[in-house]
Structure formats: structure tokens, C-alpha cells
Amino acid sequence: MTTMLQVRDLALRRGDRTILSDTSFSLSGGGVAALMGPSGSGKTTVLRAIAGLERFEAGTIVLNGLTLKAGQRHSGDALKKLRRQVGLVFQFHHLFEHLTALRNVTLAPMHVLGVPARFAERRARELLEVLGVEHRASALPRELSGGEAQRVAIARALAVDPPLLMMDEPTASLDPSRRHELGELLSRLADQNRTILLTTHDEDFASRWATTRLRVNNGVVV
């Protein structure tokens, strides 16, 4: 199986604080990988670094042949290529507050990929339906529940069809039945040859649904 993501000797500091040091792991294509560890262990920072939102002091990140190097401001071109490969669902979703759920999902396909509006809308409605929130298509983010907002955020990330979908603490705002639904959804996505990398504290969820489990402790993946 080919390696899809390789994180090698990643080190990241903010001021005097070491967030990550010598973090290394790799993922092959497909499957659900869970990055686990206590709060403040650096899980979210790993995802942010892979998504090109954080600069790092040492190490490299290689994603589908695209390399992010340490100490550099990533070029616009590199970031553009990177973000075709990776999607990120934030813990607090960060939906665009001025747009309906549907427009949140259609915005990137239309303006980043140049998909015509009617195709983007059809695809968005399909995604919202698959995720069980099609009936909330015309609601504003502030009108959605935490679970609904999360599923709209997943639909938004999936709309640009990234081979690697990362999710930060996706189970945090879900009740047990919703967690189960999420697990099933992630499995289905992984079956479609998509790689899922998520962070979680939830041991049960990880053991039930993750195909790979990585543990982060004090910024080190063990």
C-alpha cells in the first residue's frame, strides 16, 4: 500500500512553549486514523500543520508527493496544491455565518473549482442528504444545533473532494447515537478510498471505528 501522508521529525514552538517535537508518523491511503491524547498534547496543531495553517521549525510533511518544509512561509502555489489534497473540519465548525447551510457547501466548489452553480448545488444537496441535514439547507449557521453544524461542516469539506479529510474532535459535541452515526459515515467515506485523520479523546469511539490509532503525548507521537 502506498504512503499517503508522511510526517517526519516535526517540531513546532510558540514562544518559549514547545508544542510539537520530533513528531513522526505516516498513513497509507484509505482507512480511519485516530490521533489520540490528552488536551494540550498537540493533536490539533498536527492537523493545522498538515493543512498549512501553521509554520513549523523542523521536519517535513509529505502529502501525496507534495512536500511542506520547515521554517518556510509556504508559497501560494504550494498551498493551493496542498488544499486540493486535504480538507479540515474544525472542532467549532467555523461555518460562514452570513451564508445558509447550502451556500456554505456550494461556495468552495463554485469559486475554487469553478463548478457551475446548479451542479454545485445538486452535489451539495446530495452531501447534505447523505449527512442527514438536507432539511436544514436554508438555515443559517446560528440556527443549527451542534450536531447539525458539524455535519454541514463535513459536507462543506467533502464538497471539494479532498483525498485526506481531517477532523478535529468530531465526537466532542455528539451524543452516543450521533457518535455511532458519525462512525458509520467515516467508515463509508474510508471505503470510498478516502483517508480520514481525526483527533479524539474518545477511546471507545477510536477502538470501534479507527483502523489506525496514534497516541500523542507532550507533542510526541508514540
Add this chain to the structure above:
Amino acid sequence: MKQQSARRSLLFSLRRRFAFSLCPFPLSLCCFASALLLFYSSAQAKQQELRWAGDPEGGAPFVEADPTDPNKVTGFDVEIAELIAKGVSRTPRFLFAPYASIDQAIERGTADIGLSGMEDTPARRAGMATTIPYYAFREVLAVRDADAGTFRRLADLKGRRVGTLGGTIAYEILLQAERRYGLQAVSYDDDVHPYSDLSLGRVDGVLLDNVLAERRRKTMSGITVQPDPVATSHYVGVLASRNASLRDAANEVLRTAMGDGTLERIFRKWGVWNDDQPALYARLIARQPVPPVAMADSDGTIGVATLSRWQATLRYVPSLIKAAAVTLVLSCLSMALAVALGVLIASGRVYGTAVPRLVLTGYVELMRGTPVLLQLFVIYYGLASVIKLPAFVAALLGLALNYAAYESEIYRGALEAVPTGQLEAARTLGFSERQVLQLVRGPQAFRIALAPMTNDFVALLKDSSLVSVLTVVELTKQTQIFATNLGSWVIPGTLCATIYLVMSLPLGALARRLERHWKAPTV
């Protein structure tokens, strides 16, 4: 001195307050009587003063700050005030009042008499207690030397701009001449800039009294004062109508000074004595009536006070509406420009590198930290040697540049108020920074900025009144002119307030509608 004595009497009364409660009744009565006596004597002292109001900005020979001691004033009006004060056994005390507000200062009792080249208008005679005239002047036309042969009279200035001080007899004459000869009257707030604009070619003539014209001709080259007067009038002292007895006493002092040569000595000293004065004095000593204004060549009436209030109002309503249109157009254009510049400045400060950020911050601080009035002066008069901007353009630019600084701060705040998480979400979806601004940050910032923006527009609508210093006659200036000529602020003020409300209330409604529209989801 006065403050010290007030402090002493306060201490005295405090000490006595304690004594009051313990002392027997006769002693308390004594203290009370002493306190009353103190108050009475202080009030008496005040009455011994003749508080006279003038505007030193008018300068010599009227009233100016004494070059040897700027805390004192000097000028022929100062000497006339001293003369009248001495004649009525009082001590003169000078009080500053802006020229256009001297009547109001007198009416509300801030000062007893106004002396600062106050014109003898029908409105003043009707609404105030004016003294007999003490100086006769001529309204004279000043033109550039090169035009001296062409522009001899107002009738020669068809289609030309002619400047003067707003709210004066000369301005009323120019308004009549607008209708009769088709010239354009331009109103100034001072008597210096009409002449400098004449030199610069912004106006082709200036109509003002001979005292002001001669003063300017002596200091500026290239100006010819035409010999034939357009009209004649006088300077008078202005008192409140309830103060007729003091006015009568002042009249007797002036008549005596006309007869014994005191006034002649004063005016000779200031270099403004001429043959018009003996003729005026002879009529006044003989107690013959003197009309306020005499036109040299027409049967025109000057000032609206000779008309009824309603006739006057009807006459001024079209010009008020025209001025309101100037206010509205100026405000809309200035705001549009301020918004565009504000967006650029805010974007530069949020997205720019260190140097542009520093420059833009400097600009914002400069514009916010200095008065808009000063900025308007610099743009119109200060830059005139480099670029001669038309008054309206200078006003538009001045307001826009000033408001752009405030707008940019609103937009910067609004841009920074959009949660960073949303911006990061947009970036991870592959949007470029420009797309993030256009599709995510900008629309949300606009919603945040809308309410303060509307607020600023309403403020700008009213701040636009400041541009009258650049000769743009907008609503407030036109109201002021109307009020000066009518001798009352009641009708002009009410009309002006109504027009401002009619303009600003729909703006508020429009803003609320826009806010509702923009708060609705974008489907």
C-alpha cells in the same frame, strides 16, 4: 481681583453658617444683612461696567488685538466704546463675540452694546435698539487692475462671480444684482479671502465697504477700487431693544462727540476720516432722520426686514431648498468618496506590510487629530498657490479625506471582528486571500459596519455646514444669512431644522432597511 473677593465672601459665609446656629437672633440678622450688602455691592460693581462686544478678527481699524499687548484691543470701535462708557459714567469692558453672533450676544444680555463695524441695516433698526450712526461708509466694488476698465459697476459683471461677507448689506445687494444682472454672489466668512480670491481669479469682483476695501488695497497689489459707490450706509452701536434708555444716553454722547470734534479726531487717527462724515454729523446733530441704506442707482430695498416675516420667508424658501440640495449632493459625493478611500485604507492596514501600515496609520491619526475646518482651509486656501481647486471640489475633497479616516477605522474594526476561524476554514477550502476577503470577510464586515456608517453619513450631512468657510453656500450658511437679514432665528432655524430632518430621517429608515436586508440569509 474679583475671584479673590468672591473666595473671601464664600469663606466668610461658611464661617458664619456655623455661627448662625449658635448665635442669638440679632447677631444672625446682622450677619445676613452683611452678606446681602456684599452681594449688592458686587452687583453694583458689575452695573458700573459697560460690557461691549466686538470681534478682533475683524482687525484694524475696527477692533484688533493690540500688537504691543495682545491681551488688549485697539481700534476706532475700542475708542468709541471708551467714549460712550465715559459719557455714561461706566468702565468699558471688552467681550469677544464672533461678528455674526454679536446681535445674539446683545439680545441675550451677554454684553450691553455691540461695536465692531456693525452695519446699519433695516433688520437691526426693526429688531434691536441701534444708536445713531457714527460713521458713514460706501459699498465699493474692487476688481483686478486689468479689469478696471471693463468691470466698473455690478451691471458689468453678468455671469461673473462677485464675493463679499455673508449676511451683510453688500451680500443683500449682490443677491439683488444676481436677479437683476445675472452675476453670481459668493459668500465669505471673513473679509480677507474675498480679496485673495480676487487676485487668484476665483472671483472677478468684491463688494465691501470702503474701509475694508482701502485696508486691503494698501496691503495687496493689483487691485482697483472703483470710485463710484454702489450704496451707502453706516456703522452703529447695537443694543437690546429693552435697553433703549442706555441707547438714548449713548446717542447723546455720540452727538456731543460729533459736535466737539472727538469723533473726527478718532477717525483721523485711524486714517478713515473723509468728507462723508461731516455731512452725516450735520444731519444727526440737527436730529434729521437718516435712512439705513441708500442705493446709488436703484429703487431696490435692502434686507428682508422691510417685508413681512411671511413674505421674507417665501422669498428665502427657494434659496433654502437650493442650499439643501447643495448639502445633500455634497454629503452624498463626499460619503461615497470617503467610503471608497476608507475601504482602501482599512484594507492596507489589515493586509499591508509594515511600511504601508505605518503610513496609513499616520494618515488616520493626522486627519482625526486635526480639525476638519483647518483641513478645509489648507485644501482651499493653503494649496491655492499650487492648485486652484473650485470651492465645491475643495469642500468635497476636504470632507471626504477627513471622513475616510473615520470610515477606515470602522472598516478595520469590522474586518477584524470577523472570526479568524472562518478565515482559516475558507483558506483550508482553497480560497485565495482575495477570495476570502470578497466572499467571507468583506460581506460580514459590511454588515458590522453598516450601522456606524449610516451614523457617520448623518453626521456628515450636518458637518457639511463647515464648508461655508470655502464660500459654498449650503443649508446652514443660507439659514444664517436669512436669519441675519430677518433679524430673527425663529423661522429660519425652524425651517433649517425641518429640512435637515427631512433629509436625515429617510437615511435612517434606509439604513434600517439595508440592515434587515443584509441580515437575512444569503441563499
